[in-house]
Amino acid sequence: MQEISTGRVVIVGAGLAALYAALALAPRPVLLVSPDPLGSGASSAWAQGGVAAAMAQPDSPEAHATDTRRAGAGIVDAEVARSVTREARDHILTLTDLGAPFDRDAAGGYLLSREAAHAFARVVRVRGDQAGAEIMRALAAQLRQTPSVQLLEGWLATGLRSAAGRVSGVELAPSGGGAPVAVTAPAVLLAGGGSGGLYALTTNPARIRGQVAGLAARAGAVMADMEFVQFHPTAMDIGLDPAPLATEALRGEGAVLINRLGERFMDGQHPDRELAPRDVVARAVYAQSRAGLRPMLDTRAALGDRIHQEFPGVAAACARAGIDPAQHPIPVAAAAHYHMGGIETNAAGRSSLRGLWACGEVASTGLHGANRLASNGLLEALVYARRCATDMAAALGEASEATDAPELTLPQTGPAEVPDPALVARLRAAMTAGAGVIRDASGLSACLREIAAVEAAQPDCTALRNMTATATLIAAAALTRTESRGAHFRSDATQETAQTGSRSRMTLTEALRLRDTLQKEPA
Structure with missing residues (x-):
């Protein structure tokens, strides 16, 4: 295997956590490794709901933490929940400064949506269901203007390198197939997404199949809460792989779940019915599917024609399947959506392996417990991306300018075996x-x-x-x-x-x- 060295911190991934960490590390030189053109293959860009944050009274970080613990079914780390929800507002303000076009009212206040298991409307959104895409667009624009960040597109990580008891770099291979190159680096941050694509029905981009968690596990990292995979109850069951998502915000606006008999099947299942915790709703939807009763999300009474303007992503996916959600219910199914488990990290984002940090969905911080509270995923990514950047900077010492670490040019490699x-x-x-x-x-x-x-x-x-x-x-x-x-x-x-x-x-x-x-x- 060819070997090459860089003075740049290597960040594996190109979603919200990776981009936010790269910006937070500036002016320290960074090599950001993305298998696809920036923004096109990341789960973050597909996130519809938004970022959960207590932005208005009577809500509070304490109430947000309480809802997080309740949804997490008894294994949320209480201190992690408190610290993350206390930081939430600051990250919304930072994203706003970076150009994220959050929905605002005439007085400039943030428009907030309520999602399942939240006691208050606290999900900060963009154009109804465009939060992930718009936040990513804003961060990508900032990233391209940041001279300390080298973007390496078309490459992916296949393994970690170790020396003297610590992670010393990564093995990178062309994303289209090819032999890997060993890249030695001062520190590595894994921010490469989740594991939803390991399931036949998923809302995740096709490439997101647990590879980054897997390479850390193969290097010996301790993994936490791996059994906890969240299934989203309202993936659109319209024959597409991946399945488009019908955001939970639709149910927050009053959309209801019915079956082919017209029965509202969440009645009697939970006091909050459609806004019950995701695991409860997912199992109810799954049971309807198994019984041949064709579960559907009915937005007609709650939104009518407004769905086309207020939730353009959902409306566009429906249109591709020949469905007008203002006239007909949307067929749905429970699909693998988010992995609560991953590389175990401490409060600073450090893994069990020296020299390796992790953040975003690939990490397991203790925030989500057994069941992630809606829209806490993007929040966790933001909080831990900044924490990782801060801790890495402290561990590596004073930052140098990008000119001290020349841009890396990877050599051409020969063929390598690709998955059948x-x-x-x-x-x-x-x-x-x-x-x-x-x-x-x-x-x-x-x-x-x-x-x-x-x-x-x-x-x-x-x-x-x-x-x-x-x-x-x-x-x-x-x-x-x-x-x-x-x-x-x-x-x-x-x-x-x-x-x-x-x-x-x-x-x-x-x-x-x-x-x-x-x-x-x-x-």
């Missing part, structure tokens, strides 16, 4: 069947065996091994947690779930040991 699409499809089917919305020991055991078979079918493909590493950790952690809690629902759990519980921590070595044991047992 049939094996990726097989992996996604296994995860959906065994580690999906409703789980049991038999299904999870079968899932782990199938992951092992997929891995064995192409053992020398690093990109596939990064996916199977994350899939293995999700299924192994889910098998180990024998209770139902939040987004993790075990149909074979017999005991009543305690009000509070413990976070899970697991290394890939431990997960593989469990998988190997199952392979030796009769199926």
